[in-house]
Amino acid sequence: MKKYDEMTKEELLGEQRQLQAAFDAYKAKGLKLNMARGKPGSEQLALSMPMLDVLNASSDCKAEDGVDCRNYGELSGIVDAKKLFGELMGASEEEILISGSSSLSFMYDAMARAMLKGVLGSDKPWGAYPKIKFICPVPGYDRHFAICEFLGIEMISVPLYADGPDMDMIEKLVAEDETIKGMWSVPKYTNPMGSVYSDETVRRLAKMNTAAKDFRIFWDNAYALHHVYKDIQLLSLLDECKKAGNPNRVYMFGSTSKITFPGSGVSYFVCSKENMDYNTKQLGMQAIGWDKMNMLRHVRFFKNAAGVKAHMDKHAAILRSRFDAVIEALDSELASRGVGSYVKPEGGYFVAYKAENGCAKKIVALCKDAGVVLTNAGATHPYGKDPEDAYIRIAPSYPSPEELKSAMEIFCVSARLATVEKLIG
Amino acid sequence: MKKYDEMTKEELLGEQRQLQAAFDAYKAKGLKLNMARGKPGSEQLALSMPMLDVLNASSDCKAEDGVDCRNYGELSGIVDAKKLFGELMGASEEEILISGSSSLSFMYDAMARAMLKGVLGSDKPWGAYPKIKFICPVPGYDRHFAICEFLGIEMISVPLYADGPDMDMIEKLVAEDETIKGMWSVPKYTNPMGSVYSDETVRRLAKMNTAAKDFRIFWDNAYALHHVYKDIQLLSLLDECKKAGNPNRVYMFGSTSKITFPGSGVSYFVCSKENMDYNTKQLGMQAIGWDKMNMLRHVRFFKNAAGVKAHMDKHAAILRSRFDAVIEALDSELASRGVGSYVKPEGGYFVAYKAENGCAKKIVALCKDAGVVLTNAGATHPYGKDPEDAYIRIAPSYPSPEELKSAMEIFCVSARLATVEKLIG
Numbered sequence A, B: 001m002k003k004y005d006e007m008t009k010e011e012l013l014g015e016q017r018q019l020q021a022a023f024d025a026y027k028a029k030g031l032k033l034n035m036a037r038g039k040p041g042s043e044q045l046a047l048s049m050p051m052l053d054v055l056n057a058s059s060d061c062k063a064e065d066g067v068d069c070r071n072y073g074e075l076s077g078i079v080d081a082k083k084l085f086g087e088l089m090g091a092s093e094e095e096i097l098i099s100g101s102s103s104l105s106f107m108y109d110a111m112a113r114a115m116l117k118g119v120l121g122s123d124k125p126w127g128a129y130p131k132i133k134f135i136c137p138v139p140g141y142d143r144h145f146a147i148c149e150f151l152g153i154e155m156i157s158v159p160l161y162a163d164g165p166d167m168d169m170i171e172k173l174v175a176e177d178e179t180i181k182g183m184w185s186v187p188k189y190t191n192p193m194g195s196v197y198s199d200e201t202v203r204r205l206a207k208m209n210t211a212a213k214d215f216r217i218f219w220d221n222a223y224a225l226h227h228v229y230k231d232i233q234l235l236s237l238l239d240e241c242k243k244a245g246n247p248n249r250v251y252m253f254g255s256t257s258k259i260t261f262p263g264s265g266v267s268y269f270v271c272s273k274e275n276m277d278y279n280t281k282q283l284g285m286q287a288i289g290w291d292k293m294n295m296l297r298h299v300r301f302f303k304n305a306a307g308v309k310a311h312m313d314k315h316a317a318i319l320r321s322r323f324d325a326v327i328e329a330l331d332s333e334l335a336s337r338g339v340g341s342y343v344k345p346e347g348g349y350f351v352a353y354k355a356e357n358g359c360a361k362k363i364v365a366l367c368k369d370a371g372v373v374l375t376n377a378g379a380t381h382p383y384g385k386d387p388e389d390a391y392i393r394i395a396p397s398y399p400s401p402e403e404l405k406s407a408m409e410i411f412c413v414s415a416r417l418a419t420v421e422k423l424i425g
Helices: A008-029 A042-046 A049-053 A079-089 A103-117 A140-149 A167-176 A199-207 A237-243 A273-283 A294-302 A305-337 A360-369 A399-422 B007-030 B042-044 B049-053 B079-089 B105-118 B142-151 B168-174 B198-208 B237-243 B273-283 B291-303 B304-337 B360-369 B401-422
Strands: A034-037 A094-097 A133-139 A153-162 A180-185 A216-220 A250-255 A267-270 A351-356 A372-374 A390-393 B033-035 B096-099 B132-139 B154-161 B180-185 B215-220 B250-255 B265-271 B349-353 B372-374 B391-394
Touching: A008 A399, A034 A042, A034 A399, A042 A305, A049 B105, A079 A094, A079 A250, A079 A267, A079 A294, A079 A351, A103 A216, A103 A267, A103 B105, A103 B401, A133 A140, A133 A167, A133 B273, A140 A180, A140 A267, A153 A167, A153 A305, A167 A199, A199 B049, A199 B265, A273 B304, A294 A305, A305 A351, A305 A399, A360 A372, A360 A390, A360 A399, A372 A390, A372 A399, B007 B401, B033 B049, B049 B291, B079 B096, B079 B250, B079 B265, B079 B291, B096 B273, B105 B142, B105 B215, B105 B250, B105 B265, B105 B273, B105 B360, B132 B142, B142 B154, B142 B180, B154 B168, B154 B215, B168 B180, B168 B198, B198 B237, B237 B250, B291 B304, B304 B349, B304 B391, B304 B401, B360 B372, B360 B391, B360 B401, B372 B391, B372 B401
Parallel strands: A034 A372, A133 A153, A133 A180, A180 A216, A216 A250, B033 B372, B132 B154, B132 B180, B180 B215, B215 B250
Antiparallel strands: A094 A267, A250 A267, A351 A390, B096 B265, B250 B265, B349 B391
C-alpha cells in the first residue's frame, strides 16, 4: 500500500474525497459508541458473579484469626486479605494495608496528607513550600494528573518509552531540585502505552540520588496482574529500594477493580514497614477500618494467589480478541499507510495511538462527530495539554466486539482523513 | 440509702474498707470486659445477615435506572440509594451523596479539603489562615476532636446540655471571630450524652449570625434512627438553614454502620444543592464512585424507609435491656448514694456518667485494674483533656448481658471507691 508521505498532492486530494465520503456514510448511521474509559465489558463482569454467593446469611464472617468481619476494627485490613494480596504484590503482612474500593481515592488521600502533614522524613508539610513538583511520565493517566492539578502541585513531563520513562532526564531533575517531591508511575502495562518498565529502569528509580530526602514514587501498579498477550515480570520496586538503602521511597497501589467489580472491589497499599507505621497512625485519624466483609468475600472467592491468577487468565482470554481487533485495524488501515504509530501492548487496558503531530484533537473530534467517544486528546498529558497534539488513548474493553469493529473503522477513517488534510495543508 | 456527702469520716472509712474488699474480690476474678467503644453486639449483627442473600450469582445488579452497579461510574451513588436514604435524612436526590463504608472518613476528607481548598464561599483555603477554630460541644466524640487536632484546628469547648449546646455562648463566639469556621455536632442521641438538640437549638444554629461567611456545621447525625426508648424527632437543620437564608451552612453525615454492619455499610452526605455541586466537583478528583454493589445490597434488603425503621425497632429491642442494666446499676448503686450523675438517654449508644470532679481518671484506672476497659477519661473533650476530670462514656452494646452486669458491678464499686477516697481526702 502506498504511504501517505509518498503520495502526490493529487493523490492526496483523491484520497481525501474518498475518505470524506466514507466518513459521511458512517456519520449518517448515527452510531453511539464509546472507547473512552477502561471499563471491563459484561463478559468480564460475569466472571466474578460467583463471588456474590460466597458470603450468605449462614456464613460465619470470621477472618482466619477469628476477627468478626461484620464489626468495627482492623484498620489495616483482615489478615487473610493481607496474606493473599501481599503475596501477589510481593509484600509481607506488615507492608500491606487493605483499604476500600478505590485505589485512586487512597492515592489522592496519600497525596493530600503529604500536602497537609508531610510524609515520613519531611521537614515540613509539602503544602508549606511555595511550590512543589511531581515528575509525570507522558503519555500518562489523566486522573493522576488531575490530583496534582487540584492540589496545586506543578507537573514536569518526562517522555515515556517502551522500557519506561527517560531515566537520564529524571535522574538529573531529582538530583538538583529539592522541591521535586515525587513521581507518578504506572509501571506495568502503562496507562495508556501498555509497555512495562525494564529491570534497569526499576533499579535506577530505586538507586537514584534525590535532593528531596522525602521523595516518594507513587507506583500505581493498577495492571499488575492484567496481562493480555504475555505476563511480563516487573521487578519489585520495594525490594529494589530496600537493596538500594531507600526503603521508604516507594508507595505502591493496586486494586481489584479490574479483577472483580470496578468500584466494588478492594484496594491495597504497599510500602516499607516504617512508612506503614507512619501512615497507619495518620489513617487512624480518619478511619476505623475499611469494608472487611468485602475483603472476606474476595478472599473466599479466590482462595489463594493461584486463584487470582487463574481468574486473570480468563480476563485475558476475553480481552485478547478485542486487542486483536484494534491492532489489526491499526496495522492494516494506518501503519500500512505510514499514518501514525503505536507500541503493541502486552497487557493492560489501552492502546496508545500516536498520530501525526497536530492531528490528535482533530481525530477525536471527527470520531465524536461520527458517534465514537474517545478520551479527550491531551488527557494523556499534564494540564490536558499534549504539546505535540499526537496521543490518543484507545480503550477496547467495554464495547461489544461488533461495536468495537465499527468504532475502529470510524477511528481509522478519521485518522486517515485528519492526516491527509494535514498533508494537503 | 445514706448519701456519701452526709457520711461522717468514720462512716466513709468503713465504706472504703468494704469497697476495697469488694474491688479486690472482683480483681481476683481476672475478668476481661470491654465497655469502650460503641460496637453493636452479636445479636444486633445477626439482624442484617439476610442482607448477604439479596445479591447472588444470578442477580441483575442493576439500579432502577438501569445502571450496572458492577462497573465504574455514578460518583454521587445510585439513584435507588439516594431516594431511600434521602427520605430518611430529609433530603432530595440532589442533596444527598452515597459514599463508602465510613462517614468518619468522609467527614475527615471534607475537613481536609476545606483546609486545602476552602469550601463554597471561602476567600482562601482554611489552611491558609495562621489559625482557624472549631466549636466543639462537650462532652463530645473523640474522633471528631482527633480530626481537628490532626489538622491543627483549634478547638473551643462549649458545654452541652440536655437540649443542646450553650447557644448563648456559641452565638457570641461565632458572631465575633471570622476564624471560627465551623462546629461539630452529634445532634440526636448525642455521643456520649444521649440527649437530642431541641427545635429551638436547631433554629438558633440555622439563624445565628456568623462572622465567617464560610461557616460550616458538621452535623454528624450518626444516630438519626437509633432510638432505644423513644424516637424523638430532630428538626432538619438543612430545612431550617434554608428558611433562615443560610442554605450552605450545614454538612450532614450519616451511615448504616450501626444499622447493618459497622465498617461494611454505606455512608451518606447531605447538603444544599449548591454545596453538593461544589463538593462533587472536588470529589471527582479523588474518586470515580463508591461501592455501588453494597448500595444495591442495602436498598434491596430494606426495600424502603419503612423497612429501615422496622429494622431499627429490632435494634432498639435488643439494646433496651442493656441500657436498662446500666441505668438500673447507676440508679441503685450510685445515684442513691449521691455519687455522680447522668442524663437518661432516649437512644444512641452511650450513657455519659458524670463523676464527682477529679474522679473520672481514677475510676477508669480502677476499672482497668479489675479487667473492665472503658473509653479513656478525657476522650469526651478536645485534646483528651476534661478540665473537670468528670465525664466517663459507658458503651453498653457490645458485651453480653452477663458481661455487662459484671462490668457495671465493677464500674459502680470503682466509682464509689474513687468518690469515697476523694471525700476522705
